[in-house]
Amino acid sequence: MVRSGTGIAVATGAVSAPAPIAVSEVDVAIHTASGICDAALVHPLGSGAWPAAIMFPDAFGLRPTMRDMARRLAAEGYTVLVPNPFYRLTKAPGVGPDFDFQKPEDRARLSALRTPLTNENVMRDASAFVAFLDTQPFVSRKARMGVVGYCMGGLMTMQAAAGVPDRIGAGASFHGGGLVTDKLDSPHRLVQKMRAEYYFGIAANDDERQPEAKTELAEAFKAAKLPEKIEVYEGTLHGWCIRDMPIQGGRPIYDELQAERAWGELLVLFRRVLT
Numbered sequence: 001m002v003r004s005g006t007g008i009a010v011a012t013g014a015v016s017a018p019a020p021i022a023v024s025e026v027d028v029a030i031h032t033a034s035g036i037c038d039a040a041l042v043h044p045l046g047s048g049a050w051p052a053a054i055m056f057p058d059a060f061g062l063r064p065t066m067r068d069m070a071r072r073l074a075a076e077g078y079t080v081l082v083p084n085p086f087y088r089l090t091k092a093p094g095v096g097p098d099f100d101f102q103k104p105e106d107r108a109r110l111s112a113l114r115t116p117l118t119n120e121n122v123m124r125d126a127s128a129f130v131a132f133l134d135t136q137p138f139v140s141r142k143a144r145m146g147v148v149g150y151c152m153g154g155l156m157t158m159q160a161a162a163g164v165p166d167r168i169g170a171g172a173s174f175h176g177g178g179l180v181t182d183k184l185d186s187p188h189r190l191v192q193k194m195r196a197e198y199y200f201g202i203a204a205n206d207d208e209r210q211p212e213a214k215t216e217l218a219e220a221f222k223a224a225k226l227p228e229k230i231e232v233y234e235g236t237l238h239g240w241c242i243r244d245m246p247i248q249g250g251r252p253i254y255d256e257l258q259a260e261r262a263w264g265e266l267l268v269l270f271r272r273v274l275t
Helices: 064-074 104-114 119-133 152-163 187-193 204-209 213-224 256-273
Strands: 002-005 023-032 035-044 052-056 079-083 145-150 168-174 197-203 228-233
Touching (some): 023 064, 023 119, 035 064, 035 119, 064 079, 119 152, 152 187, 228 256
Parallel strands (some): 002 228, 145 168
16 A cells, blocks of 8 residues: 655554553664674563564664654553664764765775674574563563664665564564665565564655666565555655654755654554554
8 A cells, every 4th residue: 555645643542542651761782693693672561461562773873863763662562672773883873973974084984883684684683682582571472573763774674574584573664774675685586474564654866866766666576465655755754753863955854744644553453453
């Protein structure tokens, strides 16, 4: 289902929102096939077991803004893991606040950090993350898990959902990068390995650069007989969901109105599927 959305009046009101829950946050170390991944783990306080979700950061890595988003999601009744995607080469956040995409040396550094993030490596990482979560007493093993990612994290959600299809039942990608390419290992070719329902929120300027991507994504899900919802967020820039994004061309990237709309779509998906 490919849609182009403009306003905040969407289906987010279809599911009543529970009151926010107090949460606990701790730094954890997860053993993977490639080493030890540093991560943040946030879960609701009190007794009980909750559906789990993995939040994959954007290129700026595991930092305070991503922790804030994890706490917000946990307050809705989820146990949330935010891994450092660059753990093979550096501790979080991986790139500092002075990172500048306009500088060739900074782009080269990010490229080196991202090089190990192949389909196979992220799928193995996801298996380790899921196994770790399933050992936690505050994670419901009866409920399916969710994945959500931003920018490069959107791509990683697809790799994870393909890597652990028996546990990951819902995925959401916001301004995901590189979801459809002409390469044999393109993430959209992984859909056939998934069992997850998906939501894709696409930035308007990303859609302008690659308008065919949303159609190819929809066709991949149709072929796999998996439900999906794909929307272009009109007027948005790549990165619009993240509060600490820099100014670009004299215009802020972060768009609060559209970010809240995207957050609502995430909650609707998770509340429906992660049961």
